């Protein structure tokens with residue numbers, strides 16, 4: 001049994017770093033605040049007797065020795081970077097639930113057969129830098145370390161520079177090849193309304209939607225909003241607006257298991273009386289079926305072509321993230337289900353609409369996830385909230401599933 | 409006859425202050441660069457024997473005494489602030505054409521009956537601060553000095569603070585009541601394609617389109633782009649995109665003498681995998697007929713209502729600029745036409761799609777404008793360009809019209 005009050009207390013302490021006025025957290029990946037959050041976790045993990053390893057993309061691995069340290073570790077974890085308007089639980093819960101599992105085993109004087117590890121994956125959110133799920137993506141070979149290190153934020157700072165600046169550029173690349181993982185579990189808030197609507201405490205996650213992300217650039221021509229006749233304009237924002245609506249329509253056409261969102265838009269020169277000359281924007285597509293995701297890709301490209309031609313702008317579409325729908329390992333999913341059942345918790349099977357580090361880990365080891373409800377299904381919002389009792393229940397399921405995998 | 413080479417040379421010197429890589433100028437109102445541009449003009453005007461007065465909104469008046477200094481001055485001028493992606497000629501031409509008129513009269517040893525003034529009006533562009541045409545608006549009582557001084561840019565700096573910072577907060581409010589103007593002429597590039605298409609050198613400006621500008625705020629709800637079902641979203645950018653397209657449609661419905669533009673848009677939190685929670689945007693409407701402008705206003709409000717309801721967002725619409733279509737004074741328009749004709753220049757009557765300080769001056773004194781062509785009709789763009797010969801021709805028309813009004 002874990003200590004729910006201690007878990008809650010740790011969550012609230014970590015949430016102070018980057019706390020926002022509206023009760024949320026803004027701790028973007030690899031900022032100074034992210035560095036402070038990492039330092040706090042490392043201190044706590046050392047106090048819990050763990051050894052610490054940092055790899056070349058800044059992933060943190062906190063290890064608790066097992067009786068047989070030659071076995072691959074049973075790993076849990078998540079991320080502590082947040083959205084600009086993020087909450088206290090997204091990611092942070094998975095990391096601190098792992099810490100609470102180790103603290104509880106320490107209290108009980110129990111050592112598992114296989115070692116246990118907590119991983120804090122770098123830049124899961126994908127808000128400051130793409131690709132999203134960067135640390136776990138490098139670890140599992142989804143893309144290269146070099147590709148990840150070279151990415152830049154809107155202000156031009158690279159991942160490599162940001163890692164150096166906060167002191168989390170580790171010496172070597174950890175990868176699943178050189179450091180195999182025995183099994184991976186990740187506890188997370190659901191970030192959607194399904195558990196709450198069904199009044200269940202534990203989501204037994206069967207897999208996650210596939211994703212395709214894009215960067216679009218629409219190049220028109222700046223001109224004066226007054227004397228320039230309507231029919232001579234090359235207004236990049238008109239094309240962008242049509243595409244925003246098309247992205248939404250494409251997702252609706254593939255209901256119910258597809259999503260389409262334009263989260264980022266930047267119009268230039270952004271002056272009230274100037275016809276917009278250039279728009280940069282993102283597109284985020286998700287689907288439960290890879291064929292649907294491919295169809296959405298084709299429909300997006302056709303929509304961009306149509307708008308570009310109609311509005312006389314040049315358009316470029318670059319795909320910056322792709323992963324197919326990812327099913328989790330049936331035997332580990334069953335272990336999560338069994339633990340929930342054994343503890344008498346209301347549970348249901350569920351599919352994740354969000355990407356998680358677990359999606360990449362599932363490529364290299366048996367993987368499963370544990371969801372708990374969040375208030376009104378709201379996440380990526382400062383008002384994100386969760387019940388202490390639900391967080392405690394999810395952590396107990398994690399404890400039982402990890403110990404079962406590691407050998408009690 | 410004015411000295412076309414000297415006029416061109418002054419234009420090129422002023423254009424160095426805030427010069428951009430693409431050959432344009434970025435000298436936003438009341439920035440340090442605007443201060444440097446003002447200093448250069450003041451030095452030149454003093455060298456040409458003018459006395460200088462700065463008023464409380466930062467308008468600069470450079471005065472050349474007349475034979476009868478009790479007469480109200482014959483004034484010309486324009487502005488030297490630019491768009492973020494502005495050109496070398498918009499505004500600057502009108503100010504430096506005025507200076508060239510005075511330099512030429514000095515060379516010829518001619519003194520007019522009435523005094524002559526060059527006005528450099530503060531923040532005509534309306535890009536950094538609204539209302540647009542701010543200095544002339546205060547001077548003519550279109551809105552109050554207090555209202556103008558209190559406006560803030562996107563970073564929160566007020567007009568009052570910015571004026572202090574560059575040393576152009578003059579002691580007293582100049583207004584047309586206390587300092588009456590005998591007549592006002594303004595030379596400007598056309599900023600549209602009409603003169604070029606008709607192969608004419610001088611546009612005899614009969615008046616300007618009316619304008620209504622708005623600030624819109626659409627408040628939805630940030631949420632996660634993955635797990636949040638499409639039908640539960642309150643996506644502010646979807647509503648904004650519909651409104652962008654409606655603004656365009658409304659203008660097209662009132663063709664050919666209506667314009668509609670969304671030049672500014674800001675989406676929050678602007679993160680790729682977050683459903684946009686809030687969008688702020690501008691709307692710029694123009695029309696030749698005030699009744700049409702009112703109809704467009706009503707259509708905008710209806711469109712915003714529809715999108716807000718459909719997308720479950722809250723919407724606010726604030727009108728931040730309004731002036732009706734403004735005809736110029738027939739006798740001064742005729743003086744411009746006569747001067748063009750006398751000088752054997754190809755001319756045509758034209759309506760201004762842009763607002764100009766002359767639009768406000770026309771409320772307090774007889775007013776007219778002189779347009780010259782600009783390359784491909786492009787303005788509010790760094791590639792804005794104009795022919796030296798056309799600029800010289802426009803300045804000669806200005807000279808003749810001013811001397812005729814002031815008494816030779």
Ligand SMILES: NC(=O)NCCC(=O)O
Nearest residue numbers: 124125132354355634681
């Ligand atoms: N869990 C989570 O918020 N991940 C961010 C990546 C995504 O947008 O799915």
Ligand SMILES: NC(=O)NCCC(=O)O
Nearest residue numbers: 226273532533540762763
């Ligand atoms: N002339 C000019 O560019 N004025 C700016 C005000 C407007 O947008 O009409």
